[in-house]
Structure formats: C-alpha cells, structure tokens
Amino acid sequence: MTRQTLSQRKRAAIVEAAVLELSDKGFQAMSMDALAARAEVSKRTVYNHFASKELLFQEIAKLIFEQSSEVTAIQYQPDVAIDGQLTAYGRNEIELLKSRRFRDLCRVMIAECIHSPQLAAEAMVKFAEQEQTLDQWISAAIADGKLQSVDANYAANQFHGLIKAQAFWPQLLMGQPFPDDETCEQIISDAVVMFTGRYGV
Structure with a gap:
C-alpha cells in the first residue's frame, strides 16, 4: 500500500x-x-x-463519481448472458450503495442540489464519469441484438431506480437499515427480471 x-x-x-x-x-x-x-x-x-469553498465542493463531487465509476464500471461481453451481466452489475451497485461513506457524500451533494442547484450542477458536469457506464453497456447490447431498441440513458436510469428504491433512498432519507444479503439478492434478481422482461429480445 x-x-x-x-x-x-x-x-x-x-x-x-x-x-x-x-x-x-x-x-x-x-x-x-x-x-x-x-x-x-x-x-x-x-x-x-x-x-475556495466551490473548489472544495467540486472535490467532494469528484470523490462521489470516482468511487461510483470504480465499483460499477461494466464492459459489455457478447458471449455472456444478458441477465448474468446485469446481475453482476447489480451486485457491484449494491456494494457501492452499502457504503456509509458513499451515502454521506451523496447526502451532502443532494442537499446542495436543493440549496445551491447551480453549484451542484457545475460540479456534476465537470466530473461526469469517464468509465464505461450502464447506458453504454445497454447501447452495446442493443447493437448486438440482445436488447430492444431504447434510449439507453432512460433504460439505465430505470434499472438504477429499481435497485435504489429499496437499497438507497430509504436509507438516505428515512434512516432505514440497509437490507441484509438475502434481501439484496432478491432486489437484484427482481430488477434483472423486470428489466429483461421489458427490453430483452
């Protein structure tokens, strides 16, 4: 180290x-x-x-995006089943959301989105993720004929929403405990089934 x-x-x-x-x-x-x-x-x-305080805030935003991209980067694999790839991605997403530090960083960012929307927007644009993201994965799967044609960013947000509805927002906003491992697996499985049921070929 x-x-x-x-x-x-x-x-x-x-x-x-x-x-x-x-x-x-x-x-x-x-x-x-x-x-x-x-x-x-x-x-x-x-x-x-x-x-300045603005530069410090941008550093916090950078930490959020770096941590997210490191954990949830995904590369499309044409020879691996779609549901298997999504399940692996969902597990990585859960590991990220489970981190109290990550939630604390997000809590700060969300609060400033309300109080200082311009500041938050500038920080998010400046440090937008550069790694392979789920919307890029979806675009590759569409090009490979494995998913129906759809706006990739729209579909990616749907998948994230299915997971975060149970394993992020309740913990961030209502102080609920993070789901146990068995429940997390169920959340991921249900998200994958709903996503592939809607967009699978």
Whole structure:
C-alpha cells in the first residue's frame, strides 16, 4: 500500500471535515475557519489545497463519481448472458450503495442540489464519469441484438431506480437499515427480471 505524504493526509482531512461541515451547516453557512478547526489544520493550509469553498465542493463531487465509476464500471461481453451481466452489475451497485461513506457524500451533494442547484450542477458536469457506464453497456447490447431498441440513458436510469428504491433512498432519507444479503439478492434478481422482461429480445 502506498503511504500518503503529510500534504496528502492534510488534504484528506480537509475533505473529510468538509463533508461533516456541509452535513451540519450546508454550503452557504460553512466557514473556512470552522473547517480548518475541524480538520485540525491552519486556515492557510486549507487555502493552499482549496482556494475556495466551490473548489472544495467540486472535490467532494469528484470523490462521489470516482468511487461510483470504480465499483460499477461494466464492459459489455457478447458471449455472456444478458441477465448474468446485469446481475453482476447489480451486485457491484449494491456494494457501492452499502457504503456509509458513499451515502454521506451523496447526502451532502443532494442537499446542495436543493440549496445551491447551480453549484451542484457545475460540479456534476465537470466530473461526469469517464468509465464505461450502464447506458453504454445497454447501447452495446442493443447493437448486438440482445436488447430492444431504447434510449439507453432512460433504460439505465430505470434499472438504477429499481435497485435504489429499496437499497438507497430509504436509507438516505428515512434512516432505514440497509437490507441484509438475502434481501439484496432478491432486489437484484427482481430488477434483472423486470428489466429483461421489458427490453430483452
């Protein structure tokens, strides 16, 4: 494992403190003084890493997208059954959504989508995922004749929605416990069956 430098550790501490400050106070009310105190660094150190609150918020958005793309990247495999590929993707998605850290990051982003929609929109556009995503997988499956012709982004959002309705939104918004492993497998299975039932060839 690569050891972090002191500068890298301080940067990470600042980001973690920002997540907590944003969760407690929101973007507009968050001060760099309070952030520095929470991160146990000087205010100058904060500004050395992030010249503005906007850049710090963009860093949090970047973390969300990087974590998501690392876990849920999917490459279309023409010789593997569609339902098998979707099941594997769904399991990876569940592992991501199970992470409390990921949900905490999302909670901050969602709150700012409400209070500062322009800021959130700019961050999301700047750090849009570059890895292979489910909509690209769907497009490849359509081209291969394995799925019906459909707007790939629309269909991808449907599949995500089937999973997140039980294993993300209730936990994020209502504090419900994350489903156990057996329930997660049922959620994935049902999502795959509904998706392939609608779009399968």
